[in-house]
Amino acid sequence: MKKIEKQQRFVSQHLELFRCPVCHEPFTALQGNSIICSRGHQIDFNKHGYLHFLNGAADTEYGREMFLARRQLLSAGLFLPIVQAIAKILPKRPLKVLDVGTGEGTPLYQLAKIRSDQNDCLMGFDISKAGVTLATQLAMDAFFCVADLRQLPFNDHSFDAVIELFSPSDYAEFNRVLTPSGILVKVIPNADYLGELRQLLYDQDDQHASYDNSRVKELFAKHYPNCQIQRVRYRFDIPTGLQAALVEMTPLHWGRGAKQLSPAELDKLQAVTVDVSLLIANKF
Template structure:
């Protein structure tokens, strides 16, 4: 059994994990084995639907693409920056399938980690492939963690809730955020849209946190498998809002070359 960073969604007490369940000192029990390694800590008033978070199809597409290591430069940089923080306790806020999580834990072999996401499909994969982490369905806007309980919060391509991140960070702790750079996936946008638009790149002021520095990661990738092109498209927000005619132009291509660009921002809690 191991004490987790996660807390009971009923009483707020720390949870202890074993292979099958998670329990708090007051006896509240959460089934872990039946869910594929994660627990359900999303409170009722935070449930926007009966099946929140990314769909199975989106998670499968993201897993296929990421496991091809197309975003390897970003993963390696995030893992190195995390290790530089020498954290004992880490929250991966919006962990998805755990692809970045695994690299961070490899770089921080003595750290504990809790991963939060809304998608049960993503967390099943994370629970199977990252046994060192404790994973839960929960809202980033109501984190099931105690105040000042982690040294590092990872926040990659997920909704921002600075107040909650500041709450769970210890004094001196770090928030590491990743957002798309201005011309991220520009090659794909040129196929989809007549007038592609750049992503916003401003440095945000976050309450309770002080901006420290920016690290940029850029590369160019060439996809030569139509299934990889489809996976990349399906894991992005463009798949929700692009007209079918434009999507067909992309999905019928045999190859796609595009820049990838990421902004990593590091913030410190005073």
Template sequence: MAVKKITAAAEFLNKFSHLFRCPICHEPMTAVFNSLRCASGHEFDLSKKGTLYFLNHQIKTEYGTDMLAARGRMIRSGLFQPLITLIQSWLPQQSDFLLDVGCGEGSFLTQLATQQPGAKIGFDISKPGIYLASNRPSDQTLWAIADLTNLPFADQSATTILNIFSPSHYQEFARVLQPDGTLIKVIPGSQYLQELRHRFLPDEKIAYSNHPVQQRLNDEATILQQQHLHYTYPLKDTNQFTDLMVMSPLEWQASNDQKAELLAHPFAEITIDLEVIQAKFH
């Protein structure tokens, strides 16, 4: 018989409660039945899906179920397989705690964690994303809704932080990482999804640069290694093309007429252009 999600999550908390700290008073937390509780009495209960909610207020996000489900299907179809293979080669063989910041619907962490020992936690501010993630079978993985500017994790607890297509808070990352721990950050390059950009955006917005993001990381951390990934991915069918359109925020800037025209005349492949960086904090 399959173990209930809330039961598996409670076992996770019992085993790994030392990884957490209270996001309200910043004190250590202990597992109490289906909850985490600090000495000051702040308590965070597991949902029936085995997820934890650490926010003290609702955060509105446009990353909804349809968008994140489409993204998950594209990740699992192999759209980012070269990226996953590269990151797997950079992950340590021994790991106490792998943390995915801004995990979305969890497909990256689920695939990357298959060979990783220790605890795995993915969190996002999108409740639909975390609920989708909780439907994935995963070993020693917990999903949570949290704020990256106030991480509910203990000082020097994480072996690796993943930060894939997501905002960063380097002060918190440095606090949570172990002294020899590393950050793996993925930044879209200037040609990322360029076929969609050319069809959806006005001319003045097609070109862009993430140089400021790269420079900020250079200022905050020591770059251990960096690799540029550039390739095209063939789109197999109409369903996959539709998922590609829905998975990106680029769709938010397109009119219904633009989307209908693109579906009527789809392109055959999409460009993936990424900077993958492993860094260590000073």
């Protein structure tokens, strides 16, 4: 089965999840290469097999090279303990799972492997076409699309779980698409996250040399007063030759004061600390 046919079959089987980004009415039919809403608005599958739900051009700095580097590191296990922690939090029953800011899709792919016995319905979206194009290449039963988290193209109460790794949030939209008993798991970096790389890139007195996630935690707790926080911290040995890819995969090197690291400096980067908090909340 061709990739576009596989994606069309997924949408036809789960058409009740989708709503039109123009009028917010449900999509009611899949005809040929298009899905059509009750008011006649139409969105076509592109050649990569995904749907593009944005009403305008995407505003993102995340390009193909960054996502390729990210796939190298994540496939080597950089985030695997985080994904394993998420898998332990999720209920052991078939779930409809939405991955916010899925990027090139590896975390969702790893989650699918861990939960392979649960028969989940898995969906990921990102604002970046480059990331979603790569995600569609993964050998997994899931659907990926280009969409804006501020205007999710999904019907109310569609998902049992929303997961989000290092992405912005729109809690009103998350609550809208979650079922009444749904669960939200948001992953945010702690101060020591990739600290070894940060120390190489910035002088000690540079504003980018440190990070404080307290505002993110406070906002999450404001929306979900009964939330829980789980810390996940470990050392990751960087596979030989992937030091440059580690720099490329993260926006850490985008700061104005970031140094251009020499090959000798990169060679010294043998391991990094992964230190994150999982913010966990039930909708009600």
